[in-house]
Amino acid sequence: MKIVQMAALMAAFIISTAALADDDCTDPVADWQPQENLRQLMIDNGWDVKRIKVDDGCYEVKGFDQDGHRVEAKFSPASLEIIELEIKFTGSGNRSGYLKKRSGHQKPANNKDSKQRPKVNIQ
Amino acid sequence: MTNRILIPAAIASLLSAMAANAREITFTTELKSYGGDGAYVALYLTNEAGQYQKTLWIAGEKSKYYKHLSGWARGSGLRSSEYDALTGASVAAGKIMTVTLDLEDSYIDSGFQVRVDTAVEDMRDNRNDVVVSLTTDGVGQTTAGRGYVQSFSYSF
Numbered sequence: 001m002k003i004v005q006m007a008a009l010m011a012a013f014i015i016s017t018a019a020l021a022d023d024d025c026t027d028p029v030a031d032w033q034p035q036e037n038l039r040q041l042m043i044d045n046g047w048d049v050k051r052i053k054v055d056d057g058c059y060e061v062k063g064f065d066q067d068g069h070r071v072e073a074k075f076s077p078a079s080l081e082i083i084e085l086e087i088k089f090t091g092s093g094n095r096s097g098y099l100k101k102r103s104g105h106q107k108p109a110n111n112k113d114s115k116q117r118p119k120v121n122i123q
Numbered sequence: 124m125t126n127r128i129l130i131p132a133a134i135a136s137l138l139s140a141m142a143a144n145a146r147e148i149t150f151t152t153e154l155k156s157y158g159g160d161g162a163y164v165a166l167y168l169t170n171e172a173g174q175y176q177k178t179l180w181i182a183g184e185k186s187k188y189y190k191h192l193s194g195w196a197r198g199s200g201l202r203s204s205e206y207d208a209l210t211g212a213s214v215a216a217g218k219i220m221t222v223t224l225d226l227e228d229s230y231i232d233s234g235f236q237v238r239v240d241t242a243v244e245d246m247r248d249n250r251n252d253v254v255v256s257l258t259t260d261g262v263g264q265t266t267a268g269r270g271y272v273q274s275f276s277y278s279f
Contacts, residue, residue, distance in 0.1 A: 090215070118179065122215075122218050123218060
């Protein structure tokens with residue numbers, strides 16, 4: 001009886017470990033496109049690609065976009081569709097090509113305790 | 124039914140009373156050209172003994188890095204309720220950040236201090252980069268920081 005209980009416990013542990021190790025991208029490896037395709041795609045878009053690596057089952061690209069902003073992006077390795085994009089706006093490069101994300105995603109002020117959002121300006 | 128009406132009325136009168144005893148205050152923080160990524164900056168109030176009172180502003184959007192603002196992190200316990208709606212973009216080297224907010228009069232000339240903690244990726248963290256008392260006499264006075272802060276002042 002104890003053996004059955006132990007086996008059940010171990011099976012549960014293995015399943016939970018597998019769940020924790022889930023990747024962000026789940027494309028079958030057989031469908032993956034070569035990294036060179038992605039590199040060429042980004043170069044065609046004006047990016048300066050510094051590195052491509054595999055992270056959590058996705059292609060991760062680090063480099064600079066067409067305006068010189070530092071970028072880090074994740075792509076689906078099979079479709080080469082972009083999944084995640086992080087941009088660091090530095091210097092006086094043009095930012096108009098990107099959506100004004102912040103204006104639409106600001107958290108509403110917490111009215112519960114009358115906390116007012118300060119006015120902040122960075123020059 | 125009467126109670127339901129009375130309670131919002133009481134809250135409204137309390138809020139208006141609080142607003143009457145508050146004043147608009149602007150904190151100006153200029154960073155040095157330290158040659159690194161954007162700085163995370165915590166602006167917060169403590170009492171004379173250095174005990175945390177409230178968060179004024181956190182510059183820096185990723186909460187996983189807030190622990191590096193160590194003085195503020197210890198005081199606030201990193202509870203999101205402490206900094207909800209009080210966060211924004213990090214501040215690049217050499218830039219000036221101005222934060223304008225309404226602050227209760229009870230914090231002014233009563234021994235409370237404004238503190239600034241700063242942190243930059245791959246560089247050192249600065250607890251108490253700036254510590255200044257919040258007084259009427261201190262309005263317009265510029266204080267130099269110990270870390271990435273070039274100068275700090277407030278006005279009301």
